[in-house]
Every structure is written in C-alpha cells, then in structure tokens.
Amino acid sequence: MAQPNEIYDKYLTRAISDINELTGEVLRCRICRRARSMPVIGSGHPLADVMLLKYQARPSECQEGVAFYGRGGMAVMKSSQRLDIDPLQLYGTNVVKCGGVDPTTAEPKCLAHLRRELTIVEPKIIVAMGEEVVTALNALGLPLAEMVEYEPGEIQQLTPAIEVLVTPDIDRSLDEQRHKSAFWRSFRRLGDWYEAIPPY
Numbered sequence: 001m002a003q004p005n006e007i008y009d010k011y012l013t014r015a016i017s018d019i020n021e022l023t024g025e026v027l028r029c030r031i032c033r034r035a036r037s038m039p040v041i042g043s044g045h046p047l048a049d050v051m052l053l054k055y056q057a058r059p060s061e062c063q064e065g066v067a068f069y070g071r072g073g074m075a076v077m078k079s080s081q082r083l084d085i086d087p088l089q090l091y092g093t094n095v096v097k098c099g100g101v102d103p104t105t106a107e108p109k110c111l112a113h114l115r116r117e118l119t120i121v122e123p124k125i126i127v128a129m130g131e132e133v134v135t136a137l138n139a140l141g142l143p144l145a146e147m148v149e150y151e152p153g154e155i156q157q158l159t160p161a162i163e164v165l166v167t168p169d170i171d172r173s174l175d176e177q178r179h180k181s182a183f184w185r186s187f188r189r190l191g192d193w194y195e196a197i198p199p200y
Helices: 004-028 059-064 071-082 103-121 131-139 176-185 189-196
Strands: 050-056 090-096 126-129 155-161 162-165
Touching: 004 103, 050 103, 050 131, 050 162, 071 090, 071 176, 090 103, 103 131, 126 131, 126 189, 131 162, 162 176, 162 189, 176 189
Parallel strands: 050 090, 050 126, 126 162
Antiparallel strands: 155 162
C-alpha cells in the first residue's frame, strides 16, 4: 500500500508535468498579435493551497516572464511573511498573460489557460486582486460555481472546493498609503484563513 508521501510525490510529479505542458502552450500562444513581450507564466508551488491572482501582467513581469515579479510581488511576499504563510503554499498568476495587449481580445484564450491552471493547482483559496479579476472568475464557468462579489476583505465560496478572498488590485495600491492600507486590511484575512486550515 502506498504511503502518504508517495501519493503526494505522485500528485506533485503529475502537477509539475501538467504545469510545464501548460507553460509551453502559453508561451506558444499568438492570439494577441500586438503583444510587445512573451507571455508571462505562473510562479510558485504547483500544488499550492493559495492562488494569488492579478488581472494583467505588468512591465516588470513581462521583462522577466514570470508572474508576481516586481513591486507587486515583493509587497505580496512581505505581506505573506507577516502573516506567517509558508511561501511553498503560494502560486501566483495573471488572468491576462501578456502586457500591453487589449484584454478583450486576449481574455477568452487566457481564461482557458486559467481554467487549466486551476485544475492543475487545485487551490483551496484564490486571492482575487481587483474588480477585473472578480469579473474574470465569474466568467470562467466552473462547474457548480457561485457568483463572487467585489467585496474586499470578504471570503466567498466560488465552488464547493475553492474559496475566494477579494482584495484591491495590488499594483494599483502601491503608490498611496491609503490604498496600501486598504489592500493590507483585506489581505490579512488570509492569515486567519491559513491558521484555520487543518495540517496534513
């Protein structure tokens, strides 16, 4: 009989393989002909409990090709450390994978990529950063999904297996203290949620 660690290792191996396959598809995507950079791929643990989700890749992310690279990512990592959240429980990605493109053109294909990411990572909670992210989650058409409202600081049920914590957009929150404070007030609910999940 397989031991728990062996079972987990098999799940992890499969998730890494699936994420690598998805990454290849994302990098080959040419839907947005005017994209000024390569698509940005997700970053973090492929079986994370927490999926950090922003709307569109920023210039610093496009330059490195990795989601949550730059100021927004640093701010989220520092906030997570303050809440004692294990970085191995985080996976970050964007709804729209390219910067400087028309999201209305990109979003349908990007939503298909995001659906696959959710299927692979199977997060217990998504941190939806901004109103556009909430709208995109509602457009995913996940089985048994409920509508999520843009209510920063509230944890809502998306599907029977996935909750959503809504926060303001981190990238738009960094230049003014009151916006930073609003982001932090919302984001710190993740600490309470994280403390309450059972250890395994």
